[in-house]
Amino acid sequence: MSLALDEARAAAERGEVPVGAVIVSASGDVLVLAGNRTRELNDPTAHAEILAIRAACSVLETERLVDCDLYVTLEPCPMCAAAISFARIRRLYYGAGDPKSGGVEHGPRIFSQQTCHHAPEVYPGLAEPESAALLKSFFAAKREQ
Numbered sequence: 001m002s003l004a005l006d007e008a009r010a011a012a013e014r015g016e017v018p019v020g021a022v023i024v025s026a027s028g029d030v031l032v033l034a035g036n037r038t039r040e041l042n043d044p045t046a047h048a049e050i051l052a053i054r055a056a057c058s059v060l061e062t063e064r065l066v067d068c069d070l071y072v073t074l075e076p077c078p079m080c081a082a083a084i085s086f087a088r089i090r091r092l093y094y095g096a097g098d099p100k101s102g103g104v105e106h107g108p109r110i111f112s113q114q115t116c117h118h119a120p121e122v123y124p125g126l127a128e129p130e131s132a133a134l135l136k137s138f139f140a141a142k143r144e145q
Helices: 002-013 048-060 078-087 128-144
Strands: 020-024 030-035 069-074 091-096 121-124
Touching: 002 020, 002 030, 002 048, 002 069, 002 128, 020 048, 030 048, 048 069, 048 078, 069 128, 091 128
Parallel strands: 069 091, 091 121
Antiparallel strands: 020 030, 020 069
C-alpha cells in the first residue's frame, strides 16, 4: 500500500485527485503502478484503478487478472468496481472509504449485485488514515484557492 500512497502523492503534485493504485501478481511481484490522470489526459475514465488494470492486462497479455491483487488508496467508484469485476481481480485492498462516490461498500455496492460477474475478496481500511489525510489536505488546499 505504500507504493499506492506514493502514486497518490504524485497524482496530487500533478493537480489530480490523490488516488494511487498498484497491481501485484500472485507471486507478489509488482506489475504496475498508477495514479489518477483524468485532468492530464482529459479522460474522465483515467482513474488510477482503470489505468492500472489496462497496464497490467497489457503486461500479462490477457484481459483477465485472475491471480492478481489490487491495492488502491480510495474505495473504488462504481465504474472502477465494475472494471475490477470484469478483470476478475482476486483481491481488492483499499484505504479510505468513500461515502459519497464509492461503489464497493457505499453507493451501489457493485460486488453485491446479482448481475456482478465476479466479486473479489475485499479488504477495506488498509492505510486508511494516510489515505484519508492525503485526500483531506488536497481538497482543503483546493478550497483555499
